[in-house]
Amino acid sequence: MSEIDPLPTWLEHASANPYLPKSERAIWLQIYDRLNSALRDGAVNAGERLPSETVLAQCFGVTRVTLRRALRHLQNEGLLEARKGVGIFARRPGMVYQVGTGKRFAESFDSVEGRMTTRTVALTKSRPSADAIEALAIPETAEVILLTRLHLQDSYPVYLAVKELPAELFPNFAEVYALDHSISAVFKAHGIPKFSWAETRVSGGFAEAEEADLLHLTPRTPVLRTLSFNHAPNGSRIEFTRGCWPLDQVQLRFLPR
């Protein structure tokens, strides 16, 4: 940080009345409350960097350990991201994504404000994962196309997808996909003009290092995980997707039809 570096106004206020020492509520929770408000009220903007832990600890009149406890919980809730050696940054407060069923996945984001884009992180071939073997009903010696994509809203990552597809069915995957990064274009080019959603499973987990990096989360942050299956009209299974979502930023919506 620069030489004198003035405190943000929201922090000055906190600095004056740091916390209530004999309150019912633990000190770290009071600090959590204040930071939480500052983040949700917009006193701190998304992407903005917070003062360092040392400075914050001094402002609130506590040890770094106590301060870090508050920070850790805000990270778990997806409001903050810590970058080692760099600083702590405000994430965007959770918007709700209505990821429906019955409709194609791309349409799921229609109701979202802002521009949704997709970044292709990796495209390789490999052996299928254990889940994919079962989901796609292929032998473990088969080859799959492994496609990792990151979905962004206004250049902000909100969803990480790792897809596995039977390589045998899509000999020209890379070529077609390169054109406009569209999966359905690949399907169409291989004689599958329509495909339909077969099943989705939702569970919870914790962000691995790479997931955290791509999603701008602190490692080991809780996340929502999805397993999805698509099949062709003839019933053959053509796509298996593992999804990873920041826990607070998504609301998955399922309708009977």
Add this chain to the structure above:
Amino acid sequence: MSEIDPLPTWLEHASANPYLPKSERAIWLQIYDRLNSALRDGAVNAGERLPSETVLAQCFGVTRVTLRRALRHLQNEGLLEARKGVGIFARRPGMVYQVGTGKRFAESFDSVEGRMTTRTVALTKSRPSADAIEALAIPETAEVILLTRLHLQDSYPVYLAVKELPAELFPNFAEVYALDHSISAVFKAHGIPKFSWAETRVSGGFAEAEEADLLHLTPRTPVLRTLSFNHAPNGSRIEFTRGCWPLDQVQLRFLPR
């Protein structure tokens, strides 16, 4: 604990070679690994109490702070539950519950091993919550039946449900429900022999104090939350349910039909 209280065998082993001081992996993560294995391998049985934090810290040759870090993560994963003033207990490692759609909720647990039971925690009347007002399409001045139920597998809590139903539609709710604690029996008694699932929304969150207590979780543990809606054949909305699940213990499964 009793006077001399011998260490469990799995701990003795750890005690001898506590951790690798100059390893890549952080000390607390190495401790996490050991405890994790002990819990998943069955070296510690579900419901069993661990030695106190002080004892564990000594065994692993670390401070309580470091040990507690490992414990906290195991709590987040639903493997441990800390009870203040009492001790730390092993939870049952996560089983997967296939909570389907299209079928009635009770059937969702059919595939589960062990005996599923339901405990009625509370049954009162009150004003509808904000979510319920929208979900049930009732005015905020209306009255709802507020029903809290805990679902157990072999007397182990796996799912907490808070239901809201328009009181107007079910004048004899309490009487009928008292007979065999069945919701569908109540519906039937009020002229609704059939009802169908309308929608489910899934999101994440963190266990409140009461939720944690009922589900045998440590407070602020990450959980899966569901919002479900049921309606009668004529389309009127008759039930709104908020569900809370231990993050690791559930896999929600959604099919198109």
Add this chain to the structure above:
DNA sequence: CAGTGGTCTAGACCACATG
């Protein structure tokens, strides 16, 4: 009452990213 987990302090060293 004694033992437990929950909280907090005041230091310290490290790996990492940036200029």
Add this chain to the structure above:
DNA sequence: ATGTGGTCTAGACCACTGG
């Protein structure tokens, strides 16, 4: 070289639970 977050120590006091 500097400042950052990540880790760890060695104490301490508290509120709670159970016998």
